[in-house]
Amino acid sequence: MEALLAIEVLNLHKSFGENLAVQGVSFEVGQGEIFSLLGPNGAGKTTTISMLSCLLRPDQGDARIMGHSIRSDGTGVKSALGVVPQDIALYEDLTARENLSFWGKMYGLRGAALKKRVDEVLDVIGLRERANERVGKYSGGMKRRVNIGVALLHKPKVIYMDEPTVGIDPQSRRNILDSVVALKEQGMTVLYTTHYMEEAQELSNQVGIMDHGKMIACGTHEELVKLVGGQTRIDLTLSVDPLKVLEAWQGIEGVEHASVEDGQICLLVADSNLVLPRLFEAATRQSARITSVDIREPNLEAVFLHLTGRALRD
Amino acid sequence: MKAFDIAFKDMTRSFRSFFAVVFMFVVPLMVTGMFYLMFGNIAQNGGFDLPRTAVVIANLDEGGPEFQVNPKNIPGGREARTMGDLVVSILESEDLADLVEVSFAADAKSARAAVDTQQAQVALIIPPDFSEQFADIEEGQAVIEFYQDPTLTIGPAVMRSILDRFMDGMGGVKIAVNVFLEDADLEDYAQTGILVEQYLDDSLAQSEDAEAELLEVRAPASAPQSQDESKQNLLLTIIGPIMGGMMVFYAFYTGASTAQSILKEEEERTLPRLFTTPTPQATILTGKLLSVFLTVLVQVTVLLIAARLFFGIQWGGLASVVLAAAGIVLSASSFGIFVNSFMKDTKQSGVLFGGVLTVTGMMGMIKIFAMNSPIAKQMGDTISLLVPQGWAIRGLMQSMQGEPVGVVLVTTLAALAWSAAFFAIGVWRFNRRYV
Numbered sequence: 001m002e003a004l005l006a007i008e009v010l011n012l013h014k015s016f017g018e019n020l021a022v023q024g025v026s027f028e029v030g031q032g033e034i035f036s037l038l039g040p041n042g043a044g045k046t047t048t049i050s051m052l053s054c055l056l057r058p059d060q061g062d063a064r065i066m067g068h069s070i071r072s073d074g075t076g077v078k079s080a081l082g083v084v085p086q087d088i089a090l091y092e093d094l095t096a097r098e099n100l101s102f103w104g105k106m107y108g109l110r111g112a113a114l115k116k117r118v119d120e121v122l123d124v125i126g127l128r129e130r131a132n133e134r135v136g137k138y139s140g141g142m143k144r145r146v147n148i149g150v151a152l153l154h155k156p157k158v159i160y161m162d163e164p165t166v167g168i169d170p171q172s173r174r175n176i177l178d179s180v181v182a183l184k185e186q187g188m189t190v191l192y193t194t195h196y197m198e199e200a201q202e203l204s205n206q207v208g209i210m211d212h213g214k215m216i217a218c219g220t221h222e223e224l225v226k227l228v229g230g231q232t233r234i235d236l237t238l239s240v241d242p243l244k245v246l247e248a249w250q251g252i253e254g255v256e257h258a259s260v261e262d263g264q265i266c267l268l269v270a271d272s273n274l275v276l277p278r279l280f281e282a283a284t285r286q287s288a289r290i291t292s293v294d295i296r297e298p299n300l301e302a303v304f305l306h307l308t309g310r311a312l313r314d
Numbered sequence: 315m316k317a318f319d320i321a322f323k324d325m326t327r328s329f330r331s332f333f334a335v336v337f338m339f340v341v342p343l344m345v346t347g348m349f350y351l352m353f354g355n356i357a358q359n360g361g362f363d364l365p366r367t368a369v370v371i372a373n374l375d376e377g378g379p380e381f382q383v384n385p386k387n388i389p390g391g392r393e394a395r396t397m398g399d400l401v402v403s404i405l406e407s408e409d410l411a412d413l414v415e416v417s418f419a420a421d422a423k424s425a426r427a428a429v430d431t432q433q434a435q436v437a438l439i440i441p442p443d444f445s446e447q448f449a450d451i452e453e454g455q456a457v458i459e460f461y462q463d464p465t466l467t468i469g470p471a472v473m474r475s476i477l478d479r480f481m482d483g484m485g486g487v488k489i490a491v492n493v494f495l496e497d498a499d500l501e502d503y504a505q506t507g508i509l510v511e512q513y514l515d516d517s518l519a520q521s522e523d524a525e526a527e528l529l530e531v532r533a534p535a536s537a538p539q540s541q542d543e544s545k546q547n548l549l550l551t552i553i554g555p556i557m558g559g560m561m562v563f564y565a566f567y568t569g570a571s572t573a574q575s576i577l578k579e580e581e582e583r584t585l586p587r588l589f590t591t592p593t594p595q596a597t598i599l600t601g602k603l604l605s606v607f608l609t610v611l612v613q614v615t616v617l618l619i620a621a622r623l624f625f626g627i628q629w630g631g632l633a634s635v636v637l638a639a640a641g642i643v644l645s646a647s648s649f650g651i652f653v654n655s656f657m658k659d660t661k662q663s664g665v666l667f668g669g670v671l672t673v674t675g676m677m678g679m680i681k682i683f684a685m686n687s688p689i690a691k692q693m694g695d696t697i698s699l700l701v702p703q704g705w706a707i708r709g710l711m712q713s714m715q716g717e718p719v720g721v722v723l724v725t726t727l728a729a730l731a732w733s734a735a736f737f738a739i740g741v742w743r744f745n746r747r748y749v
Contacts, residue, residue, distance in 0.1 A: 053590045078592040089587040093327050105319045106591040150587075 006031040006158050006189035007052070011061035014047055021047040023213045024061070029191060029206065031157070034184050036200035037193040038300060039210035040310075045193040046086060048210070049162050052191070053083050066157050079107075082151030086162040086193075088143045089150075092136035096127050096146050099135055100153060107154035117153055124179075125149040141172025148179065158189045165199065177203065197300040209304060216307050225298045228306040231256060231268040233296040236279065238265065239289035248286065252278050261311045268306060316593050320601025321608055324575055328609050338568050338613045342560035343620055349556045350625055366415045367469035369405065370434040372425035373398040373418070378445030397448050397456065397484075398440040404480060405438075413472055426461050435469045437461035438477070448484065456484065468552075554627045558710040559679040561617045562703050565642050568613050569650030570671055572606045576744065577660050599744055606647045614639050614646075630713030634722040638709035641729035645702040648733040649674075651740035655747075678703025681711075702736070705729040 007029040014022040022044045029035040037045045050056040052063055054074040062069055068076030090099050100118045109117055122128040125145040130138075135146060144164060151159055161180065165173045180203055183190055194200055200207050201221055208218040217224055238245065242265045249265065250258045254275040257268040269275040272295050283290050296302065305311055328334050375398025406416050417434065419425035425437035439459035441447075447454035458477065462470040579585040579602075588598050618639060621627045629635045653670055657663070678701045681694035698704030709725040 055586055055589055075592045075594075078590060081590075083587065083590040085583060085587055085590075087583045089583040091323070091327060091582075091584060093330050094323070098323075098326070102319065102323050103591070106316060106588060106593050108592065 004031050005029070005064075006033070007035070007063065007065055007191060009048075009052070009061075009063040012048060012051055012058050012063060013060035014051060014056060014058055021213050022051070022058075025210070025213075025215045026061075027206075027208050027215060027218050029189055031189050032184065032187050033205040034180065034190040034192055034203050036204040036207045037191070037210055038195065038197065038200040038207050038304070039193075040195055043195075043210040044213040045195075045210055046162055047213075049083075049160050049191070049193060052077075053081070053160060054078060079154070080156060081158040081160060082154065082156035084148050084151045084159065084161040084164050086164075086166065088147050090135050090143060090146055093134060095132050095134050096122065096138070096149075097131040099146060100149060103150045104153045109154060117155075121149045121152050124152065139172075141168050141175070144168055144172060144176060145179075148176065152183075156188070158191065159183060160191045160193075162193050163195070164192075165194070165196065197304070201300050207300060209300070209307065211304075211308050217303065221300070224300060224303045228268065228298055228302050229256075229270070230298055231270060231302055231306065232272045232298060233302045233305070234267045234269055234272055234275070234279075235261075235294040235296070236265045236267070236290055237263070237292040238283065239291055240286075245282070245286050245288055249279070249282060252282060254278065257306065257309075259305070259309065259311075266305065266311065268302060317597050317601035317604055320588075320598060321605035324572070324602065324605030325609055325612070327575070328572055328605075329612075334568075334571065337564060337571070338609075339616060339620070342557070342564045342617055343624065345560050346553060346557040346621065346625060350553050365469065366413060367436060367473055368415045368417070368434040369436045369438060369473060370417050370419050370425045370428040371402055371405070372420070372422050372437065372439045373402055374422070374442045375399070375440045375444040376442045376446075378443075378447075378449040397445040401438070401440060401458070401477075401480065405476070410476065414476070422459070429461050429463055432463065435463050435466050436473045438473075448488070456481075553625055554629075554714050555682040555707075555711060557617075557621045557625060557627055558714065559682045559707060561614060561621070562642055562646070562706045562710065563675040563679060564617075565610050565614055565646040565706075566649055566671055566675060566703055567667065569606055569610050569646035569648075570653055570666060571650070572609045573603075573647070573650035573654040573740075574657075574660055574663060574666075575605070576602050577654060577657060581660060596745075599741070603647075603651060603741065606650055607643065610643045610646045610650075614642050628714065629710070630716060630722075631719065633719045634713035634717070637719065637722045637726040638706075638713040641709040641726040642706040644733040645706050645729045645736075648736035648740065649702050651744070652736035653740075655740040655743035674701040675703050677701045678707055682707065702729065702732040705732060 005028055007027075009025060009027050012022055012025045013020075025044070025048055027035070037048065039045050047056065051058045052065065052070060054070050054077050058070070062071050064070075065077045066080040068080060070077050091102070094102070097118060100121055101114060104114045104118060119128070122131050125148065127142060127145060127149075130142075135143060138146070148161070148164065151161075164176055168176075177199065180190055180192065190203075192200070192203060204221070206218065206220055207224060209216050209224070217227060236242075242260045242263065246258055246260055246265065249255060249267070252275065254269050254271060255267050256270060259266050267275070267279075276293070276295075280290060301311065375396040377396040402416070404410070405414055417428070419428060419437070422439045425434075425439050428434040429437045437459075439461065441457065441459070444456050444458070448456040458481070460474065460477065462473075576585070576599075579588070585598075589595060618629055618635065622629065630638070653666055657666060678698050681698045681704070683694075698707065705725060705728050709722055709729060712722045712725055
């Protein structure tokens with residue numbers, strides 16, 4: 001069973017001065033799975049990825065990537081994985097082909113094998129026709145595709161993708177999500193970090209939720225949703241200041257959690273059909289008018305809210 | 315192999331940068347070209363034409379023992395009854411007519427006044443006992459007062475060069491006569507005047523082309539040149555060091571700029587990405603440093619060849635040039651690595667290029683721009699050696715002046731010592747940072 005693990009993380013710790021960036025993170029990812037690390041900015045996702053890439057040395061703990069220890073076998077780890085960093089890390093004054101050739105050489109590819117693989121990757125990322133243009137002239141989405149292409153050159157067993165969809169247009173985002181699924185279908189293991197709940201929900205076999213450097217929950221989507229006890233999330237917009245009614249609404253029967261976010265009241269309820277009429281009655285009593293209602297079935301956002309008392313976008 | 319891949323990639327990036335290429339190749343050649351046009355007056359005349367130096371002479375020499383130099387050996391074929399006449403005859407000769415414009419003053423005071431009022435650039439005051447002192451073989455000291463406009467450099471320097479040459483020749487004559495008298499019998503003393511004339515004739519006869527002989531700077535092994543070539547040589551004594559200075563200044567600029575790519579890659583996030591590949595970090599750093607050396611090497615090689623082709627600058631013998639170029643390349647590269655290792659990020663490059671490189675570069679080149687002012691030259695010699703640029707320029711100048719390879723080698727070794735120290739500190743600091 002152990003042989004099927006692509007990533008095995010054991011009690012990783014990392015601090016920068018007094019800032020405890022990662023505290024006792026552990027998780028496992030089977031071969032051919034997509035594992036998403038979900039959490040807000042500053043949760044410790046990138047620090048964790050950096051340690052798993054051998055860019056940072058953990059203060060404590062260890063991890064094995066395809067059986068190679070990040071502490072004692074950095075070269076083995078680096079050979080087994082491809083990294084797609086959060087920022088575009090390419091040479092803008094070189095062409096896409098020159099970039100891929102250079103990075104291929106850094107992964108030990110040479111000669112005809114390198115040329116063939118560069119052509120293959122250019123086909124995969126759909127940039128064969130524009131391969132001889134300098135990357136600096138590409139759109140943001142095209143750069144992202146080359147950024148991913150670099151990590152695929154040496155056909156790694158494991159690929160890390162650190163927030164690859166940040167700051168790009170919806171079409172490019174869709175292309176990247178599709179390519180992640182395609183990588184999984186090719187048998188690659190993907191460790192994917194994001195603070196977009198929908199991406200984690202759509203892509204992953206397993207999700208790890210991080211906050212303040214800790215892994216606060218880990219499991220499949222279904223397992224995580226069970227943590228909130230099947231709660232439904234209701235977001236309401238009112239004609240009055242939501243803080244004025246918040247305290248009263250927390251006492252309404254069926255409301256299990258209430259908070260104010262971005263001028264809206266966010267409620268976690270067991271049964272929305274029962275609670276909604278009570279909310280309208282309470283609003284009428286308080287001379288408030290409900291101007292919009294958004295009902296969401298249990299999801300990872302609700303899980304995060306349930307576990308931390310904050311929305312993921314905070 | 316991966317180190318060379320990294321170096322080649324960095325060089326490709328450098329040479330694709332328009333500004334880098336302009337600063338590496340175009341600016342040094344352009345600045346030199348401007349000096350070439352300025353001093354060579356090429357745009358107007360199609361040839362070299364140094365402005366004539368106005369010289370006022372107060373020849374007060376009352377003569378000494380009777381002698382007559384063979385007129386055929388005096389430029390212009392005139393008679394010279396005193397040593398003062400001889401100096402005047404030489405300066406008035408046709409050979410020097412393009413360089414010197416002679417006028418006369420009745421006394422020393424008038425001569426100095428002519429310089430003070432800028433009617434002349436130089437006053438030569440030949441004292442009444444000039445010939446007598448020259449003839450006093452044992453204790454005499456023949457001295458010409460040289461009075462110049464302190465704001466001028468090139469004209470007075472040309473005049474000083476002519477007079478130095480003349481006085482050296484006369485000094486040689488005195489030594490020869492002295493030696494003769496030490497061994498001569500009493501009756502031979504009567505022959506002294508004839509001997510003096512004979513040596514004067516010989517000394518003057520050695521300088522058939524006074525202007526060319528007096529002004530030419532050439533490698534000892536080089537072939538004799540025509541008058542036109544000699545004029546060109548004078549131009550090159552000005553242009554050559556300037557080109558050399560520009561080359562060294564911009565080589566150091568390139569060294570610093572290329573070494574900055576380490577910091578730039580860190581900011582572009584490509585350096586951390588390189589560290590995620592199975593390439594040892596020491597190899598990555600080696601590749602980055604290699605690119606600095608190779609880029610400066612290409613720049614210096616191209617500039618040496620281009621300056622030879624465009625301006626006809628003679629850099630010296632092959633072995634000397636190779637040594638001097640090695641000194642430039644190594645010191646420029648290592649200095650760039652050293653300085654960058656103290657920088658936190660590329661935002662500090664303004665301080666680097668505007669401050670450190672400019673100040674040290676000017677210190678290194680001070681010698682070149684002070685070459686016609688003896689005091690400044692002496693100071694410049696000392697100051698320039700406080701910075702690596704000074705040693706790099708020194709090696710190149712030695713090569714241009716035809717110094718023996720051994721002399722250039724010593725300077726190159728000194729530059730290497732600087733380089734080794736800079737390189738060691740720079741690499742140590744970068745290693746501490748990344749590896």
